[in-house]
Amino acid sequence: MRKIISPLFLIVVITSLLLSGCFGKKDKANGDEKVAVNPAGVFPIVDEKVTLKVLVHGNALIENFETNEFTKWYEEKTNVHIEWEVVPQKGAKEKLNLILTSGDYPDVILNFGVSPTEQLVYGQQGIFLPLNKYIDEYGKETKELFRKYPKVKDVITAPNGNIYALPRINENYHGLMGQKMWIYTPWLEKLNLKMPTTTDEFYEVLKAFKTKDPNGNGKADEIPLAGATTGWNMNIENFLMNSFIFTNKTTSNRMIFNEEGEIDVVFNKDGWREGLKYLNKLYSEGLLVGETFTQDKDQLKQMGDHPGVPILGTVAAGIPQDFADIGGDRWSDYETVPPLKGPNGLQVTPFDSYPMANGVFIITSAAKYPEVAFRWADAMFSEEITLRAVHGRPDIEWRWAEDGELGINGEPGKWKKLISFGSVQNSHWYQTGTHIQDEALRSSLVGEEGNIESVLYNETKEKYAPYQQDPEKMVPPLFFTEEQANELATLQKSINDYVGEMVARFCNW
Template sequence: MKKSAALLLSTVFALSAVMSACSKEQAGTSMEETQGTEASATAANVNPPGQFPIVNEKITLKVAVKGSSLVEDLNTNGYTKWLENKTNIHVDWTVLDEKNFQEQLNLLLAGGDLPDVIMNLDVSPEQQMIYGEQGIFVSFTDLIEKYGENTKKIFKEMPEVKSAISAPGGKIYSLPYVNDCYHCSLDYKMYVYKPWLDKLGLKEPTTTEEFYQMLKAFKEKDPNGNGKQDEIPLVGGVATGSRPSKSEIDVFLMNSFIYDDGYKRMLLKDGKIDAAYNKPEWKEGLKYLNRLYKEGLLDRQTFTLDKAGLKKIAENPNTVIAGAIPAHSPSDITIVEGESGRWLEYQPIAPVKGPNGVQKTTWLAYDKIRQGEFIMTSANKYPEATMRWADAMYDFEAQLYSNFGVEGSSWEKAKPGDLGRDGNPATYRLLVPYGRVQNENWAQYGVNYRTDKEYYAGQAVLKQPDKEKMYYDVTKKNYEPYKPSIDEIVPPLFFPPVDAQQLADLDKTINDYVKTSIARFVTGDLDIDKEWDNYVQTLDKMNLKKYIEIYQKAVDAKK
């Protein structure tokens, strides 16, 4: 599957290169070039910013979007209906598979039957640059200035957002998705079943050796008390899409040896880019993980389980069987506020110190800003209306509908005396917990502007424990002290087409090989001591040097 996907992506980029010569004539070019022809004809139907509905005569937008297991039907969804009533814009949905959406997107782009909007499909900066230069993706730059009332407000409140999404030349091919969630920025946590620690008289581990001893105790001392050795001391999971899983096993523990960002696994020091995965410290981290695996402390399902599989293990009926699971939050592995109560019993421990004193946590400093979530194609006949439609989604009331559901059913306005998590008057009450399968909201899809102050702190605290406050407090205590400097974090980068096309192949080839090798080294399929040199040499043959040079060039340009 990976080889065919890589071949398909290469074919798409090759086809795009062929198309680029004629794209300005055939595909419709930049917004600036269409402003005086087709665009102006539709602009007359669009009301001024701040006035609703957006269009006087109803229009339909064809939108390609990734499916969500938490949303029953986008066509009949409560937020879809509310947004259509407010804007007078109907949506014709093309819902792509939640797991294979990337391949399906490549086919859409290669086939030429473009939707008007590509939404929540994680279009990479490389793809944005390539298709943007060809005019297949339309720049929002001028549209934001004329119609982006809320978007400009975001740029003013968070200047880093505009910087992160702006390609060279100031072109903006994707509207921002902002989720300023504090506990999400320090996201690679290790959840340990606290009642087992208490029963065995163990303290939270503070070193890799203490972590190892804890897992041995989980395996050998029957902490669930059923007389069987059915405990799973440690288990992780894998990603199902292009975004990394916060349950990947290497990240939390590798940070006890060398910094692991959980994504490209790259280092930045004194403005210089380098790879983490060919360093001696990386090798030592793999040897530690292999030790856990060989001794049966790391479960064999770790490299095949998805989020649903992990939740099934953590919520095993009647008997607790899992001791430690890396995850973003309890909602990844348990049923929040569920009957089992395990969402409170699994508690995240602080990063553990490695043999050489390394003790870090992954800081997703720029992860609050997601790129490639809302893109307009050259097939779109309603650019002005599309800009206003997206901009309307940034409104705070729209965010409540988008992420929670219908007012009065899933949320309601705060009542007198309601206080938020920061002790100030609350703005809204949440009536139903997030994370259930439903048909009222888009489950955090669309475009978002969720600020820590307004969206998270503004929610009324109606009962204890309050999960968001709990997440905030434990992140502040256990993870904030171990985050790296901002100068060590690779910022969002754009690459010119000449580099982007080369980078697309290098990026997939190298990172797929690294991820596969992690699994093979940890499971013992590859002997670390015997095969390490060959592994490093293979990376060199894959042109890792050129890969790093391209990144360095983009980092230097960012400065």
């Protein structure tokens, strides 16, 4: 006689098998089971190694993200392995847009500076994950960041209350006034010229650089003025336009407050047109090279590091390591040009009252382990990991300050660099990822004569701070409503691309 198995018995057996993992076991590798994440502040982040796929914006000063010393150290500390997809700087934005429309997303998008508008649009579509619950549960360092900088939380919070991206804070003195122009001073000395202070004087200096063979090789190979389309403040218009109309490219894509206190744009104003005429004059006389409107910063650096005689006279850049090798001697012969007084007397330094890069770290809907990804980014806000990520290994690339050593601000120092900063290396991530370098940390760097940080601090204090714009007159980074964001997602790119194209075309007219 056949035995009849009761339904209750089957339920008990199947439940036991499920609990024991012998039946229907979930595969962590396919993301079907949540991995156990250790509490905030506890390392490693996970006891069993987890892999994240990270799409990262390339950096010319990093040899290889995969073999980088910080990458290896951070993997050992966190137990999180990274599969990198590195996107070259040139065309990076277009590549990201293609990926976001393809549906084939990485776990993490890193260092692309995704705009608030894009964050909201893709967040509403479910492609970017809200980070709020991860901040609540795991955001040890993020909460400390918000405590120190309440404005940061306001700026990165979308109108719907969600936070879709973590920023990078880089509150250094020279970065607060980052739009700079650099000039090769041996050429000024050879031609018996003074540092230019007005747009007319600047024009005369450039003309002398072009026609009087300042590098002394008997060839007309001098490049009086150049810039690039990528890199920090390397767009030529960012510096020169402020002599004709205050141009807020620092925080909000050329938006300004007009005389009525309303938000307006600069590129339909008479001052902008006068600035374009000036740029056209420089270009038409061969003082501003055409490559300025097409080359990236790596190509510009080839001009600055030209073998043999120098050929680059003046260059727009926030920092000299973007146009010359800090490991060499040539960069130290460049000094900053102060804000140039324009024909109507305007002489102004834009001031970045929001010293942060927005849209640096994003988790997508493809992430198998979003809690792990968030903890991986959150921990980088800590001081120790920031110093390792940005400057390298302690006692190799940097060390803690000794008694009596002073920082670049004249106060007691906290840390000191042991090698020059700004050369191609493989020990750290340079300015990639989430970290916080506040003004106190940056200014507590032990200063030395000729040290790049000391140079930047002093040049900014002496030449740019006296003309600093009132921070309250700077338009902050803006979020928009969902309806506005959907419209702006298309309009913003079209308008900015058009303005950039027209600047180049009017200069080349």
